[in-house]
Amino acid sequence: MNNFKFWSPTEFVFGKDTVKNVATLVAKYNGTKVLIHYGGQSAVKSGLLADIEHYLQSECIEYVKLGGVQPNPVDTLVYEGIELCRKENVNFILAAGGGSVIDSAKAIAAGATYSGDFWDFFEGSVTVNQPLPVGTILTIPAAGSEGSPNMVITKTEGMLKRGSRGNQNLRPLFAIMDPELTYTLPANQTAYGIADMMAHVMERYFTQTPGVETSDRLCEAILLAIIHEAAIVFKEPRNYNARANIMWAGTLAHNGVCGVGREEDWASHGLEHELSALYGVAHGAGLAVMFPAWMQYVYTSGIDRFVQFAVRVWGIENTGDKKEIALKGIFALKNFFSSIGLPVNFEQLGAKKEDIDCLVHTLQINSGGTLGNFRKLDMADARAIYEIAAQKSV
Numbered sequence: 001m002n003n004f005k006f007w008s009p010t011e012f013v014f015g016k017d018t019v020k021n022v023a024t025l026v027a028k029y030n031g032t033k034v035l036i037h038y039g040g041q042s043a044v045k046s047g048l049l050a051d052i053e054h055y056l057q058s059e060c061i062e063y064v065k066l067g068g069v070q071p072n073p074v075d076t077l078v079y080e081g082i083e084l085c086r087k088e089n090v091n092f093i094l095a096a097g098g099g100s101v102i103d104s105a106k107a108i109a110a111g112a113t114y115s116g117d118f119w120d121f122f123e124g125s126v127t128v129n130q131p132l133p134v135g136t137i138l139t140i141p142a143a144g145s146e147g148s149p150n151m152v153i154t155k156t157e158g159m160l161k162r163g164s165r166g167n168q169n170l171r172p173l174f175a176i177m178d179p180e181l182t183y184t185l186p187a188n189q190t191a192y193g194i195a196d197m198m199a200h201v202m203e204r205y206f207t208q209t210p211g212v213e214t215s216d217r218l219c220e221a222i223l224l225a226i227i228h229e230a231a232i233v234f235k236e237p238r239n240y241n242a243r244a245n246i247m248w249a250g251t252l253a254h255n256g257v258c259g260v261g262r263e264e265d266w267a268s269h270g271l272e273h274e275l276s277a278l279y280g281v282a283h284g285a286g287l288a289v290m291f292p293a294w295m296q297y298v299y300t301s302g303i304d305r306f307v308q309f310a311v312r313v314w315g316i317e318n319t320g321d322k323k324e325i326a327l328k329g330i331f332a333l334k335n336f337f338s339s340i341g342l343p344v345n346f347e348q349l350g351a352k353k354e355d356i357d358c359l360v361h362t363l364q365i366n367s368g369g370t371l372g373n374f375r376k377l378d379m380a381d382a383r384a385i386y387e388i389a390a391q392k393s394v
Contacts, residue, residue, distance in 0.1 A: 001211045001261035008255050010147050011174040014248065016240075018178045019051055019137060022094070023059035025174045029133055031092025034063040035085055037105045039097045043067070048139070048181065052096060064088050069097060072276050072283065073104040075155045078118060081108035085132065095136045095172075099143020099196070099283075102136050103151040106170045109134050110151075119155060121164050128167040137176045140185065141247040142193030142284060144200055144254025146175035154277055161277035162366055163269070175251070179243035187234060191340045192284030194230055194246065197253040198223060199287040203266050204259035205309065206295075206374045208302055212262045219258050220312045222249050227313075230340055267372030268294045271385060274359040274366070281349055288342035289349050292334040293389035299326045301375040306330070346390040353390040356383060 013021050026034060036052060043049040049065075056063050066081050084090070085108060095105035109131040111118030120126040136146045145151065149170045154161040182190075205219040226249050232242040252258065271294065272286040299306045303322045310316040310329025318325060334344050343349040360383050363371075371377050377385075 002209055002263070004260045006256060006260050007168055008147065008171065008257070010172050010255070012147070012177060012251070013174060014177045014244075016178060016180055018176050019048070019181075020055060022052055022135075022137065022176060023055040023061055025135060025176070026056070026061055026092055026094065027059060029092065029135065029173045031094075031133065031135070032061065033088060033090050033092070034061060035081065035088070035090045035093045035105075035108070036063050036065045037069065037081065037093060037095045037097075037101055037108065038065070038067045039069040039101050040067070043096055043139070046181075046184070048096060048137070052094070052137070063094075064090065069101045069104045071100050072154050072161065072280060073100045073107075073152075075107075075119060075153055078104055078107040078111060078153060081105075082111040082118060085112040091132060093132050093134045095134060096139065098138070098140025098193075099145040102134075102138075102143070102145035102172070103153060105134050105136075106131070106145070106151040107153050108132075110167070110170060119153075121167070122153060122155070122162040128164075128170055131170055134170070134172045135174045135176075136172045137178075137181075138247070139181045140189060140193060141182060141243075141250035142196040144197060144250050144252075146172055146177070147251045147255035149256075150254070152273070158362075158365075159277045160362065160366055161273040163273070177247055177251070179240055179247050182243050182247060183238045185237075187237075188282075188341060190233060190237075190246075191342050192282040193250060194226055194340065195284035195288040195291075195337060195342055197246075197250040198226055199268060199284075199291055200250075200253040201258055202291060203269060204262065204264045206265050206298075206302070206305060207262045208374060209262040215258055215260060215262060216308070218252075222252055222258065223313050225249050227336065230336075234340060263373045265372050265374045267374070267377055270363065270367055270371040271382060274363050275349065275351055277362065278355065278358065279349070279351055281351075285343055285349060288337040289344060289346065289351070289389050290385070292330055292337070292344065293385050295330045295333070296327075296388050297381065297385045298372075298375040298377075299330065345392055347392055351390070353387070356386045356390070359386055
């Protein structure tokens with residue numbers, strides 16, 4: 001196990017009717033003028049936005065609003081939010097939504113206190129310093145952004161989708177998590193979220209770092225819980241415990257605890273970002289396609305770990321044939337994704353094999369030519385993985 005530091009200061013307020021705590025929490029963290037940041041019309045139609053406004057008004061907390069965050073959030077709205085925060089002297093940002101809303105809120109928080117272009121953070125030339133504080137109300141369990149220091153934004157010029165990781169002062173100060181807010185999520189949104197959180201675990205699980213049994217077991221437990229609860233939630237969308245366990249699993253998958261003491265990979269995310277940037281597909285849908293394709297390409301570089309994944313997570317019998325067991329585990333994951341309605345190849349996703357050149361070109365720009373740690377990949381490797389993903393067979 002490697003040396004590590006782990007810091008997770010977010011206050012999680014979990015359970016039914018916890019939105020009622022929003023004004024108290026904003027005030028606790030010295031918010032007096034709030035930007036309420038949200039997505040499309042769901043926050044309005046559900047009454048959540050009205051509830052937030054009511055609770056803030058009851059405590060005489062001023063606020064302004066900025067909606068319109070789209071899946072795969074873009075820089076243009078971030079610039080608008082930065083300008084609004086400066087104009088209105090906002091000193092706290094409240095994100096009400098899923099990972100896209102929270103990521104957009106983080107980017108605004110970072111940019112509002114920075115004299116340059118916020119995209120500098122995604123170029124890696126500047127470190128986020130003293131952003132505006134952020135609080136969250138989670139409505140879509142998926143990205144885990146409510147408990148992580150990470151954010152992903154797409155630059156519309158060139159459609160460059162990039163992540164900024166490890167800015168610890170961008171961890172939200174609080175996360176309000178009411179599973180009942182997820183009851184009305186469409187089945188496909190629930191499935192996208194499940195793929196996203198499983199991918200966050202697996203990016204950490206597939207490592208070459210030895211001696212990490214504790215975090216291995218934690219990763220496996222979270223994956224097993226997600227798989228178990230998925231079987232329930234699609235049959236019973238209003239099953240509170242199923243929704244609650246999936247919601248909390250999404251947070252644990254990405255708040256960093258699964259990755260302590262081990263080198264993480266993140267190649268599959270890099271490969272997927274090009275798909276969602278080019279086609280506008282849901283991030284979880286793209287991950288359901290790319291993660292098994294990455295696995296098929298790299299499993300021989302650490303076959304024992306893939307055997308462990310197959311046996312411990314999918315219950316594959318350990319017959320001693322490592323290649324057979326590893327491949328059975330990979331296809332068990334792929335079949336699980338397919339069983340909950342997710343795409344598992346380019347055709348099902350709406351991607352095109354003839355666009356692989358374009359995908360590799362932008363990946364080269366965004367990655368600098370290499371990605372991943374489980375096995376170091378270059379652009380020839382990336383092309384081969386995209387070609388696996390483009391195969392029609394399940």
